[in-house]
Amino acid sequence: MSEPLPRPFVSLVGAGPGDPGLLTLRAREVLSQADVVLVDALVSPALLAHCPQAEVLNVGKRGFLPSATQDDINALLVAKARENGGQRVVRLKGGDPFVFGRGGEEALACRAAGIAFEIVPGISSAxxxxxxxxxxxxxxxxxxxxxxxxxxxxxxxxxxxxxxxxxxxxxxxxxxxxxxxxxxxxxxxxxxxxxxxxxxxxxxxxxxxxxxxxxxxxxxxxxxxxxxxxxxxxxxxxxxxxxxxxxDPAAMPLHGAQVAVTRTRVQADSTLASLLHGRGAQVSEIPLLRFLPGRAREVAGALGGFDGWVLLCSEQAVRALAQSLLAAGRDLRVLARARLAAVGSGTAQALRDLGLAPDFVPSRSGSRHLGAELPAQPGEVVLHIGSQQPDPVLDAALAARGIECLTLEAYRSEYNDLSAAQRMQLQEAQVVTLASATGARALAGVAGTDFTAAVIGPQTELAAREVGFTRLVLAEHPTLDSLGDAVVWAYRQSGGLSASSQV
Missing domain, CATH: 3.30.950.10 (Tetrapyrrole methylase, C-terminal domain)
Structure with missing residues (x-):
């Protein structure tokens, strides 16, 4: 990544013709640094997943309806750039800003106001x-x-x-x-x-x-x-x-479908969104949780010299473990004697990304399988790195084997405050995806359970039913490809109705 942009600063960014996959790498980088984003009506809402930290203002023109004038937009660009002692402002425009996008006028307004700016070209619809x-x-x-x-x-x-x-x-x-x-x-x-x-x-x-x-x-x-x-x-x-x-979108199985991909990770994982988009769906990514620091000193203290099993059940837990140790003035060397178990392939890869090789991964992803297959003996004590909420499925599976599990709070999770646009995307979706039990509980807490949902595995399905979801389609295998197939089946069963408006 290049050096952070100065403040105040305006980036005039082309978003491309509509497919969010056609955004340039530079445009994605600039969005990730933005304090404010002024967005056009024709820009895919999926692109806003790259700037969750930013204030988003819609200034687009649609259908010759009353809207902000160009002078209004120019003035807003300058005002937002100067606000709070200087901010990074992105003007996100469909296509290319310099191809009938009035980017030249906005650049001249910045120059006249003494605001530094850059042009990030986009793929023109022309x-x-x-x-x-x-x-x-x-x-x-x-x-x-x-x-x-x-x-x-x-x-x-x-x-x-x-x-x-x-x-x-x-x-x-x-x-x-x-x-x-x-x-x-x-x-x-x-x-x-x-x-x-x-x-x-x-x-x-x-x-x-x-x-x-x-x-x-x-x-x-x-x-x-x-x-x-x-x-x-x-x-x-x-x-x-x-x-x-x-x-030919009409030949795609999800042609015309509105799909909401719910996520509980800090960063969006575009793999599932790209897979569904490739099958013809209009995809929105909805972040359900936000994460706060946990009890760093307790985590570091419990792990120091520990030579038993340390269980990690999410990629967020892996990140929080590393952050907790650093916050307590320690580092990954405290794990030298521990044995690490990952709940599945994604968590295992997150460990490898830190230079840590997992000692055990169950044959199938999920807390139940981790608890049932962990090579620990009755009477052993294992440490579970997680949030403030213990994992009841993991605890039960271990307790049935006489293994005691202590949860260390490496982070705290809270329901995310969804924007009006995100709530509208959920309401318009014919299908939502649930890729974890945590995601099922979070969606219920954030927006209720009146959705048609495609779920990735039996544990997620059980958690979803426990909190009140009834219209569920279970993926045949716990993979993203299979979850994509489940979305197709769920869409066909929904009859094209929005996920939250069916009888």
Whole structure:
């Protein structure tokens, strides 16, 4: 990671065309350092998982409805950058900030106010929408030049007279005036039979496209019900869509599904979100817990010289163990004589990331299996590194074998205060995912149990039923791929209703 940004500082960041996976690495880094994020309406909500620490202000424009003016946004950028003695502000914009994104105006406003700024380019929808529809804007023999135009302020045949030599025309924000634009192009000399296409919600599971000719495009778009946000392509290259249309969300099993991925980790794990997005879902990541320091001195004192089993049942427990030792003026060397047991592969990898090899991992992930298979003898005392809440399943499995388990509070967990946007994402979701018993209990505490949920394993299912969930689909295997399959089944059973509005 590069050096932290100075304060006050403004980053004008392109978010790409819609798919959160198309965000650049630099943009993700800048978001992680932001104090304030001013976000456009067309930016995927999933990108806000990269800036949980930031104040988020929605300043987007949608559907020609009343909204903040550009002067308002410019003034807000400057005011937020100066607030609290200087803040890092991100202006998160769809596409690229310098391609009809008014990024230049915002940069000039920063310069006039003496605020340092940077430009973080994004993938422009002018090129990516065509690519996701299988249309190359240039192609040997068909198009060697292209122009990108706005559909909002160039009207009349004279506006296009100087474009006669340009092979491919790409229009942004043209949906409202498409009939006039196509008529003006034909009046300016474009052949009505020129291939043309319109792509709505490019790169997202909601993507739809219409292929026609210049003369028929406006009517075909109206019949199909396409509207903003859309990109229009006019030129011989548009005919290639018939052979190159590679991205078809309608063929994906989760096409149109709203899925909320609940998580209890400090950082988002995008693996499951990416898997579901690849199957056509619109995914929101919802953090259910926040973590606070535990009793560091007690943890360090109990571990000093301990030569028995130390049990870790989550990646958070591994991080909290290391942080507790450091907070108490100790380090991982106090574990030299201990034997380490990890509840599953993720926790085991978290130990390896610290340079610690686990001495034992059960055959199947889960507290019950850890307690049943741990190679300890009756009468032994083992230490469980966890939160302020003991693990009743682990304690019961060990007690049945005559093994005493003492829980050390390495961290405290509390329910997260969800934003209004996050609560709305939960309400709109047809399926939520539960990847742990802790997650099931946390979702019940934060938002209730009136959800259709896909759960990763029997222990999670049991915990979910104990707190009141009734509409559950159990993954066949405790893997993310299998959990993704369970989401598909849950979505089919939900009938497309939102997860929290079913009878």
């Amino acid at each position: 090129l990516s929408a065509a690519a996701y529809a299988g249309i190359p804007v240039t192609h040997r023999g068909l198009g060697r030049s292209f122009a990108v135009l706005t559909g909002t302020d160039r009207h009349g045949p004279a506006a296009y007279a100087d474009l006669a030599g340009v092979d491919t025309l790409v229009f942004l924000m043209a949906a409202r005036h498409l009939g006039q634009i196509t008529s003006d192009l034909m009046a300016a000399g474009r052949d009505p039979h020129t291939p043309a296409a319109c792509v709505q919600w490019a790169s997202t599971p909601q993507q739809r496209s219409v292929r026609a000719t210049l003369g028929t495009l406006a009517q075909r778009v109206q019949e199909a019900g396409l509207g903003a946000p859309a990109v229009t392509i006019v030129g011989e290259v548009a005919a290639l869509q018939a052979e190159l249309n590679w991205f």
